[in-house]
Amino acid sequence: MDQTYSPVQQLLERLHDRHVKDDSGEVASYIPELATADPGWFGIALVTAGGIVYEVGDTRRRFTIQSISKPLTYALALEAIGEQEVRRYVDVEPSGEAFNSITLQQGTGIPPNPMVNAGAIATASLIEPLGFERPIDRILNEYSAFAGRELEVDEAVFESENRTGSRNRAIAYLLQNSGVLEQGPDGVVEQVVETYFRQCSTLVDCRDLATIAATLASTGVNPVTGSRVLREDTVRDVLSVLASCGMYDAAGDWLYSVGLPAKSGVAGGIIAVLPGQLGIAVYSPPLDEHGNSVRGIKVCEDLSRQLDLHVMTPGRRPPPPVRAERTLVEARSMRLRPEAEQQVLREFGDRVRVLELQGEITFAGAELVTRAVLDRADQTEITLIDLAAVRGISQVDVPIVSDLIDHYGELGGELVFSGLDRIPEFSESLAAHRRAGDLEPPNGFPDLDAGLEWCESQLIERHGGKRGPEKLALQQHGATLGMSPEQVARLNHRLEPRTYAAGEQIYSIDDTRTDEMLLVASGKISMYAGRKSAGARRVATLSAGMTLNEVPMIGRAPRLSSSRADTEVTGWALSHEGLEQLRAEDPDLVCSLLENLLGMVAVRVGHMAKDLLR
Ligand code: GLN
Numbered sequence: 001m002d003q004t005y006s007p008v009q010q011l012l013e014r015l016h017d018r019h020v021k022d023d024s025g026e027v028a029s030y031i032p033e034l035a036t037a038d039p040g041w042f043g044i045a046l047v048t049a050g051g052i053v054y055e056v057g058d059t060r061r062r063f064t065i066q067s068i069s070k071p072l073t074y075a076l077a078l079e080a081i082g083e084q085e086v087r088r089y090v091d092v093e094p095s096g097e098a099f100n101s102i103t104l105q106q107g108t109g110i111p112p113n114p115m116v117n118a119g120a121i122a123t124a125s126l127i128e129p130l131g132f133e134r135p136i137d138r139i140l141n142e143y144s145a146f147a148g149r150e151l152e153v154d155e156a157v158f159e160s161e162n163r164t165g166s167r168n169r170a171i172a173y174l175l176q177n178s179g180v181l182e183q184g185p186d187g188v189v190e191q192v193v194e195t196y197f198r199q200c201s202t203l204v205d206c207r208d209l210a211t212i213a214a215t216l217a218s219t220g221v222n223p224v225t226g227s228r229v230l231r232e233d234t235v236r237d238v239l240s241v242l243a244s245c246g247m248y249d250a251a252g253d254w255l256y257s258v259g260l261p262a263k264s265g266v267a268g269g270i271i272a273v274l275p276g277q278l279g280i281a282v283y284s285p286p287l288d289e290h291g292n293s294v295r296g297i298k299v300c301e302d303l304s305r306q307l308d309l310h311v312m313t314p315g316r317r318p319p320p321p322v323r324a325e326r327t328l329v330e331a332r333s334m335r336l337r338p339e340a341e342q343q344v345l346r347e348f349g350d351r352v353r354v355l356e357l358q359g360e361i362t363f364a365g366a367e368l369v370t371r372a373v374l375d376r377a378d379q380t381e382i383t384l385i386d387l388a389a390v391r392g393i394s395q396v397d398v399p400i401v402s403d404l405i406d407h408y409g410e411l412g413g414e415l416v417f418s419g420l421d422r423i424p425e426f427s428e429s430l431a432a433h434r435r436a437g438d439l440e441p442p443n444g445f446p447d448l449d450a451g452l453e454w455c456e457s458q459l460i461e462r463h464g465g466k467r468g469p470e471k472l473a474l475q476q477h478g479a480t481l482g483m484s485p486e487q488v489a490r491l492n493h494r495l496e497p498r499t500y501a502a503g504e505q506i507y508s509i510d511d512t513r514t515d516e517m518l519l520v521a522s523g524k525i526s527m528y529a530g531r532k533s534a535g536a537r538r539v540a541t542l543s544a545g546m547t548l549n550e551v552p553m554i555g556r557a558p559r560l561s562s563s564r565a566d567t568e569v570t571g572w573a574l575s576h577e578g579l580e581q582l583r584a585e586d587p588d589l590v591c592s593l594l595e596n597l598l599g600m601v602a603v604r605v606g607h608m609a610k611d612l613l614r
Helices: 007-019 032-036 066-081 117-124 135-147 155-164 166-177 188-200 206-217 232-245 248-257 294-307 339-351 363-374 397-410 424-436 448-463 485-494 550-555 576-585 587-613
Strands: 043-048 053-057 262-264 269-274 278-283 322-327 352-361 382-393 414-418 443-445 496-500 505-507 516-522 525-529 537-542 561-565 569-575
Touching: 007 043, 007 053, 007 294, 032 155, 043 206, 053 206, 066 117, 066 135, 066 188, 066 206, 066 232, 066 262, 066 269, 117 166, 117 188, 135 188, 135 206, 155 188, 166 188, 206 232, 206 269, 206 278, 232 248, 248 294, 269 294, 278 294, 322 339, 322 363, 339 352, 339 448, 352 363, 352 448, 363 382, 363 397, 382 397, 382 424, 382 448, 397 414, 397 424, 414 448, 443 448, 485 569, 485 576, 485 587, 516 550, 537 561, 537 587, 550 576, 550 587, 569 576, 576 587
Parallel strands: 352 382, 382 414, 414 443
Antiparallel strands: 043 053, 043 278, 262 269, 269 278, 322 352, 496 569, 505 561, 516 569, 525 537, 525 561
């Protein structure tokens, strides 16, 4: 198979083929230099939010950006002086008029929006040089970040437009007359108009434009270079204006049929943005009567239809926020528990509910989770919310989740979390919100296993009643089930008492000696797959009455896990040698012992299988 095969590439090639012969429309000639363009030039580029670039046709031919510069300078102004200040000079209402119309809004006397020339000239006047020599240098610097390469002005096109730009000068004088441009020193109009003409004469190619569009699609981060160009709120403002005003007096028709925020330029470029997914650019100089590229419109219409890109397409619901709902009867931690404790969990396990969430949690998602928790409040004592598979939670959910903790608490329940740390933005805001309200911090556990273990211990504590003695005698140990007192004494004779301090390593995976096993009399032990230090995963936890290392010892096989004492641990070690001696003395005893061990191993294997299958 062709290694460069891609369905997107194929699609773009088919679109290019379909429209390449369409020669309708006229190349702009009111700027004389633009009239030299060949009407046959035609390129399509698509850049995904992941930074993958697809292109076909004349995508490396340079042309001037023209009006596609307008949203970029608008974005710069928004970040430079703030939205409120910008809106004193230019509104965000679609005008329904041509891009170069010489009218201002009735009443306010300011341009209707930043996408028509009047609004764009007003916007350009708001850019201070700030560390650059001229405003245009700061503007070019911004555009270059958008495109991911150093952009420059085509002086020939600039001269051409500057020589013939009476209409834009007329607009600028009108702006000055109505106070949008400063009255002040001579040459204000001239300077602003030149800045505007220069920004329009910035040289780009189709690929640059698609990268610019993709930057707007991916929250303001240029997906090719990885650097942030705009803040997220600026992107939203800019896309809103593009959706309502980007295509001038054809904006309504465009939103209806293509349904993507977009911008065109008279040199023949068009960009369209699908938020969160991709940026598209088309270059083809012949324009329709609105000044929009004819092939550009057709390609965008086709793409939108074929790929179902219309932003108003209904029914795009996110996946449900709760991907699994279980109780402690089905969901268990890795801790292996003695029979008495298991009994408690079987009986009361359904009083703990585990909600595993997934994806991006929106406002609607939090509403669903709230209901899932509260609907069962009278049947549950604890709800554990696992966030390990959550990619993000909206900031609007911070007070909702905080209130849920308290409300569930008032109903007698306790809401706890696992995996909070994986979404630091949310967990920090939640903690701050709780602190500000003088409330307890959220109760969180690093992972689901730790959360489950805590819930189990809570249930056992609350409903356990009689719990086993702290330290088992040998005859109480699971390994001696069915043995006579004489056999227990015989076994005892071959055992060596052991004590491990909390935190002490018991068996290491690196230690290949497998010549003994441990019967645990008291304390807790964790077993880790791999080497403990390097973030190894806990695979099981053992407590009194259980055995450690019996499989490698009896099977004479290498150890697959390391073990460590969580608390002080006491027990008895049985060596391989001791086992052989017992076999000679009392084969029945060894038979019971092995049978008991096999029973315990079976329980553990059952646990692991359950974990694998879930
Ligand atoms: N520089 C051009 C002008 O002001 C830009 C217009 C456009 O691209 N629609 O006329």
